[in-house]
Amino acid sequence: MFSLYCASAAVFAVVLAGGIATKKYGDTLSATLSSLRQAEGNLATMKAAAQGMRGVIAEVRGAVPSGLGGARAEALILTGLDALKSKMRDAEISIAPFDSGGEELLLPVTIRAAMRDYSSLVNTVGHLQSLRFPFFIITALSLSQTGGTERAAVMYEIRGVMKMPKVEEFR
Numbered sequence: 001m002f003s004l005y006c007a008s009a010a011v012f013a014v015v016l017a018g019g020i021a022t023k024k025y026g027d028t029l030s031a032t033l034s035s036l037r038q039a040e041g042n043l044a045t046m047k048a049a050a051q052g053m054r055g056v057i058a059e060v061r062g063a064v065p066s067g068l069g070g071a072r073a074e075a076l077i078l079t080g081l082d083a084l085k086s087k088m089r090d091a092e093i094s095i096a097p098f099d100s101g102g103e104e105l106l107l108p109v110t111i112r113a114a115m116r117d118y119s120s121l122v123n124t125v126g127h128l129q130s131l132r133f134p135f136f137i138i139t140a141l142s143l144s145q146t147g148g149t150e151r152a153a154v155m156y157e158i159r160g161v162m163k164m165p166k167v168e169e170f171r
Contacts, residue, residue, distance in 0.1 A: 073105040073134075073164040074098065080134040080162055081107070088113065088124065104163045109136070111158040115143070121156055134162040 077098075085093055091113035099106040115121050128136045140159040147153050 073166055076164050077105065077107050077134045077162050080131065080136075081109070084109075084128075084131075084136075087127065090114070099161075100166070103166055105166055107134075107162045109160055109162055111160075113156060115154045115156050124156075125158070128158065128160065131162075134164045137161050137163060 081093070081095065088111065091111050094110045094112075096108035096110075099108065111124075113124075125138065125141070128138060138158060138160040140157075142157045144155050144157070145153070146155055
């Protein structure tokens with residue numbers, strides 16, 4: 001009879017160990033399934049975030065002119081200055097040396113010209129403020145009258161800086 005008790009105890013121990021192993025396997029499987037569901041939810045969030053980043057990249061690429069490539073900031077400012085000179089042929093445009101302050105490259109610019117009428121001055125200022133790559137920041141605007149009362153001319157002077165970020169390569 002004792003051998004029957006021992007055999008029963010051994011069978012019970014094997015069944016108990018199998019039950020414990022099955023319970024642990026079930027718990028592990030449940031945790032794995034929960035992690036998988038969470039990863040699946042995160043995948044949708046990551047896809048939405050990636051789509052948002054693609055939209056932002058497209059906006060930035062739309063804002064940056066296509067000709068920038070790997071051009072240096074100095075070359076871009078000088079190209080912008082040439083475009084400004086060709087647009088404002090009647091104006092005297094003078095520059096000072098480049099100033100590389102902080103993260104930006106600055107080129108001080110002074111524009112002097114005779115004012116034909118008020119709208120031409122407003123259009124010139126509007127054009128300067130609308131420039132992108134390089135930016136033009138107006139720091140001062142002054143008007144002065146030259147000549148006698150019969151042949152008086154109004155001159156304007158715009159002082160400002162052309163500036164670009166110091167980025168070697170735009171991508």
